[in-house]
Amino acid sequence: MAxxxxxxRSFAPWTDPxxxxxxxxxxxxxxxxxxxxxxxxSLTIYERExxxxxxxxxxxxxTLLRMLGGFETPTSGRILLDGQDLAGVPPYRRPVNxxxxxxxxxxxMTVEKNIAFGLKQxxxxxxxxxxxxxxxLKLVKLEAYADRKPHQLSGGxxxxxxxxxxxxxxxxxxxxxxxxxxxxxxxxxxxxxxxMDLQQDLGLTFIVVTHDQEEAMTMADRIAIMDQGxxxxxxxxxxxxxxxxxxxxxxxxxxxxxxxxxxxxAGRSGARIRDVSGAEFGVTDAGEGQVGQTVWLAVRPEKVRxxxxxxxxxxxxxxxxxxxxxxxxxMTVYNVKLDDGRLIKASSINSVxxxxxxxTWHDRAWVSFAEDAGVVLVR
Numbered sequence: 343m344a345x346x347x348x349x350x351r352s353f354a355p356w357t358d359p360x361x362x363x364x365x366x367x368x369x370x371x372x373x374x375x376x377x378x379x380x381x382x383x384s385l386t387i388y389e390r391e392x393x394x395x396x397x398x399x400x401x402x403x404x405t406l407l408r409m410l411g412g413f414e415t416p417t418s419g420r421i422l423l424d425g426q427d428l429a430g431v432p433p434y435r436r437p438v439n440x441x442x443x444x445x446x447x448x449x450x451m452t453v454e455k456n457i458a459f460g461l462k463q464x465x466x467x468x469x470x471x472x473x474x475x476x477x478x479l480k481l482v483k484l485e486a487y488a489d490r491k492p493h494q495l496s497g498g499x500x501x502x503x504x505x506x507x508x509x510x511x512x513x514x515x516x517x518x519x520x521x522x523x524x525x526x527x528x529x530x531x532x533x534x535x536x537x538m539d540l541q542q543d544l545g546l547t548f549i550v551v552t553h554d555q556e557e558a559m560t561m562a563d564r565i566a567i568m569d570q571g572x573x574x575x576x577x578x579x580x581x582x583x584x585x586x587x588x589x590x591x592x593x594x595x596x597x598x599x600x601x602x603x604x605x606x607x608a609g610r611s612g613a614r615i616r617d618v619s620g621a622e623f624g625v626t627d628a629g630e631g632q633v634g635q636t637v638w639l640a641v642r643p644e645k646v647r648x649x650x651x652x653x654x655x656x657x658x659x660x661x662x663x664x665x666x667x668x669x670x671x672x673m674t675v676y677n678v679k680l681d682d683g684r685l686i687k688a689s690s691i692n693s694v695x696x697x698x699x700x701x702t703w704h705d706r707a708w709v710s711f712a713e714d715a716g717v718v719l720v721r
Contacts, residue, residue: 353563354578355388363422364389364547365410365515370419372405372571379405381571382419389424392541392548394558396595397568403551406568407517410549411440423515439513441521445504447492454479454488457507464511478506481540498529505537509544516541518550522557534560555595559583567591583642588721592640599646599686601639605631605718612713615639619682623658629718638719645715646688648676648701652708659710660686664701676701678709 355361363386372380380402387393395403408414410421412433421428428436447456457478461471479485482502492500501521508516521537522530538561541548552558558565559579567574567582567590575582575591586592589600603617608628615623615637623639631637652659665685666677676688686709701707 353390355391356386356564361388363387364391364424365549366420366422367406367410368420368422370406370409370416370421372402372409372414373417379571380409380416383571383573385566385573385576387547387549389547390545392538392561392563393550394562394565395549395551395568396553396555396558396565398553398594401568402571403568404519407440407519407549407551410515411438411517412436413440437514438517439508439511439515440517440519441504441508442519445492445500447500447503447507449492452489452491453484453495453503456492456503457510460507460511474510478510481509482506497526498533501533505540509546513546515547515549518548520552521550522552522554530557531560537561559595567594569594585717586640586719589638589640589719592717592719597643597687597689599641599643600719601641601716603637603639605633605635605637608633613718615718619660619680619684621660623716624713625716625718626714627718630720631718632720635720639716640719641711641716643675643687643689644673644691646686646709646711648678648688648690649708649710650701650705653710656710657713658715659708661706661708662686664703664705664707667701667703676707678707 365387367383367385370380370383371378383406395406397403405414409416412428412431423437448459451459454475457475458471461474466474479488482505484499484502484506487495487499492503495503505521522533534557537548550558550561562579564576564578565582566576569590575587577585582591582595586595592598592600601617601623603615603623605628606614606616606622608631613625613628613631615625617623625639647653652661660680662678662680664676665679668675671692673692674690676690678686678688680686688709
């Protein structure tokens with residue numbers, strides 16, 4: 343049997359033109375009074391996909407999730423699940439379950455009874471409930487905590503109880519609203535991988551709402567970046583990071599250096615950009631840029647080198663002063679202030695314990711990057 347990692351690497355139905363969308367938002371708009379929260383949004387999600395809605399607070403991602411769950415009604419547009427229009431279908435009739443950010447556990451009930459609650463509401467026979475609860479407790483590794491109440495559990499354990507309760511009814515789609523927000527950093531990182539493995543084991547479709555970029559990049563097969571009720575880009579984590587389609591996406595995900603300039607020439611052999619200071623850069627691909635157009639060259643900090651002397655083998659180089667240094671253990675981040683006042687961020691992996699003649703504050707330095715290091719953006 344293939345490993346879960348192999349399964350994830352080979353899973354890409356969005357690249358198949360014949361693949362059928364499992365969930366479809368068709369021109370969906372949601373208004374609250376005069377406020378447009380979701381703005382004529384269209385989106386497709388595939389069966390067994392781990393999909394993330396990523397954006398700042400108020401961008402409409404939770405509202406989108408709640409409309410799919412049936413807790414909100416679209417002002418206009420359609421939402422389809424496995425070909426069925428969900429208009430008028432109440433939440434309890436949808437093959438969807440939602441795990442809320444607050445977990446919403448019943449404080450007076452034991453772990454076992456919390457997990458069993460939804461099954462009892464559906465009238466499932468007692469023997470079947472007991473077996474299903476046993477399966478869920480084993481799945482989330484909480485067999486020894488069945489008789490405890492929520493206040494006797496850690497944050498991570500409560501999160502697992504809420505997850506088990508959400509999965510007990512065996513929904514086709516699980517909706518997770520900021521599911522790891524209450525956990526500390528180390529537990530959050532561990533739980534991310536547990537959720538990924540669980541999703542693969544169960545063969546369900548997971549849709550997670552988060553404002554945590556690292557969380558989305560770690561767990562999701564694809565990410566939709568949202569802003570003001572609209573989808574700005576939908577792509578895999580690697581594509582979002584390495585090939586953003588706009589300055590907004592580039593700036594929202596990770597750190598970025600944006601160098602504004604004019605596209606001087608573009609062709610098969612590469613392109614040239616003159617930035618606002620008059621410096622010229624070579625790039626391998628002009629993207630959608632047209633000659634004479636204002637463009638922005640987006641370069642990630644880890645693709646920028648910082649050296650005392652100008653590298654002889656690199657065309658793209660700018661001189662400045664080391665303005666700030668952040669030592670993060672595994673890497674060091676430098677902010678270099680150029681002579682025209684702009685700041686360029688560079689990050690360097692600390693692969694050895696000590697560095698001879700290390701750069702420090704106020705040293706003169708050069709920042710440089712390869713011609714294939716950046717992406718040319720026009721919007």
